[in-house]
Amino acid sequence: MPTQHYRTENYLARNSVGYLLKRAHSQLADQLEPALEARGFTFTQWVILMHLRDGLALNARVLCTQLRHDSGALTRVIDQLEARDLVSRERSRKDRREVQLQLTPAGRATVEAAIPAVVERLNLALGGFSAAELEALTRLLTKLTGMLEALGTEQGAAQREAHSAGSQP
Amino acid sequence: MPTQHYRTENYLARNSVGYLLKRAHSQLADQLEPALEARGFTFTQWVILMHLRDGLALNARVLCTQLRHDSGALTRVIDQLEARDLVSRERSRKDRREVQLQLTPAGRATVEAAIPAVVERLNLALGGFSAAELEALTRLLTKLTGMLEALGTEQGAAQREAHSAGSQP
DNA sequence: GTGATATCTCTGCCGAAGCAGTAACTGTTG
DNA sequence: CAACAGTTACTGCTTCGGCAGAGATATCAC
Numbered sequence: 001m002p003t004q005h006y007r008t009e010n011y012l013a014r015n016s017v018g019y020l021l022k023r024a025h026s027q028l029a030d031q032l033e034p035a036l037e038a039r040g041f042t043f044t045q046w047v048i049l050m051h052l053r054d055g056l057a058l059n060a061r062v063l064c065t066q067l068r069h070d071s072g073a074l075t076r077v078i079d080q081l082e083a084r085d086l087v088s089r090e091r092s093r094k095d096r097r098e099v100q101l102q103l104t105p106a107g108r109a110t111v112e113a114a115i116p117a118v119v120e121r122l123n124l125a126l127g128g129f130s131a132a133e134l135e136a137l138t139r140l141l142t143k144l145t146g147m148l149e150a151l152g153t154e155q156g157a158a159q160r161e162a163h164s165a166g167s168q169p
Numbered sequence: 170m171p172t173q174h175y176r177t178e179n180y181l182a183r184n185s186v187g188y189l190l191k192r193a194h195s196q197l198a199d200q201l202e203p204a205l206e207a208r209g210f211t212f213t214q215w216v217i218l219m220h221l222r223d224g225l226a227l228n229a230r231v232l233c234t235q236l237r238h239d240s241g242a243l244t245r246v247i248d249q250l251e252a253r254d255l256v257s258r259e260r261s262r263k264d265r266r267e268v269q270l271q272l273t274p275a276g277r278a279t280v281e282a283a284i285p286a287v288v289e290r291l292n293l294a295l296g297g298f299s300a301a302e303l304e305a306l307t308r309l310l311t312k313l314t315g316m317l318e319a320l321g322t323e324q325g326a327a328q329r330e331a332h333s334a335g336s337q338p
Numbered sequence: 339g340t341g342a343t344a345t346c347t348c349t350g351c352c353g354a355a356g357c358a359g360t361a362a363c364t365g366t367t368g
Numbered sequence: 369c370a371a372c373a374g375t376t377a378c379t380g381c382t383t384c385g386g387c388a389g390a391g392a393t394a395t396c397a398c
């Protein structure tokens with residue numbers, strides 16, 4: 001039996017984590033937008049560029065799972081970034097289904113140039129937090145995404161089981 | 170000078186609060202979806218219904234600011250809920266611009282009936298958290314949204330100042 | 339090796355959200 | 369009271385993300 005964090009009797013919208021997450025993300029995005037919009041980026045584009053810069057994703061599939069973004073939609077975002085000569089595509093030789101992505105020199109320069117403004121906005125937005133609070137929030141969010149990640153793959157596996165079953169009772 | 174939580178030199182995508190918030194919200198929404206989809210609700214619809222149930226919003230404007238949802242989009246969501254006879258609209262007599270919203274009896278019953286399944290899913294998703302951790306996360310997120318809310322209105326006010334200025338040096 | 343299945347990217351389509359402009363209404367100011 | 373600015377809800381247009389399916393490639397079973 002899982003921990004009873006919420007109960008039917010006292011479940012309220014305003015306390016619910018889901019609501020708070022959505023709200024916080026939306027507000028924070030609004031705070032960062034000016035810094036990004038000035039450079040012609042959306043939040044999604046920015047995160048993609050940062051992931052490529054940090055070497056966290058080398059192809060579209062990893063980006064999709066990391067950002068939880070639809071693969072079709074991602075294709076189009078990459079199209080835009082490629083058209084602006086910020087990202088390059090290249091077929092992998094090992095696995096020719098895969099398309100390897102990387103920042104072009106121009107892309108890298110653009111990202112690096114934009115970081116200070118983003119960092120400044122971010123610090124401004126988080127000004128009311130102590131270092132300990134931000135550290136705690138980051139830790140809890142990281143743990144949460146890890147938990148949900150595990151739960152998701154677990155459920156996915158169970159679903160595949162059920163799908164390929166029907167034989168053994 | 171604001172606290173320097175992040176620095177240009179060590180700013181990484183995977184640690185950034187914005188990214189974590191987006192990711193966590195998306196994953197959590199996926200966990201709740203089955204419980205909502207079974208009743209024919211989207212996450213947005215659900216939050217709206219819950220806010221109406223809790224008396225947190227009595228008209229569209231408050232809902233928009235609370236949920237940070239576009240007013241045009243909200244109109245259409247309310248249209249759907251009204252068509253399903255879950256929510257009722259009524260012109261306010263005090264201020265005839267305003268449309269007062271409330272759950273119909275059927276709407277209230279539907280929401281109440283769905284809560285247990287949602288709560289169960291939520292508890293399952295948060296199973297890895299201790300009570301203290303969830304409490305801490307909720308507190309930090311609430312504080313964050315409060316901070317960003319204040320920052321937003323402050324900037325809005327400043328913008329209005331600048332707009333109506335141009336006279337005094 | 340051949341056939342079946344899975345994976346990776348991309349395309350077309352649809353629904354939802356954001357933006358801009360509009361109409362109705364309120365309150366304020368001269 | 370009359371002109372004006374500010375609110376509130378709504379409508380059309382555009383953009384973006386999610387879904388389903390296609391095509392190419394890889395992997396596994398036999």
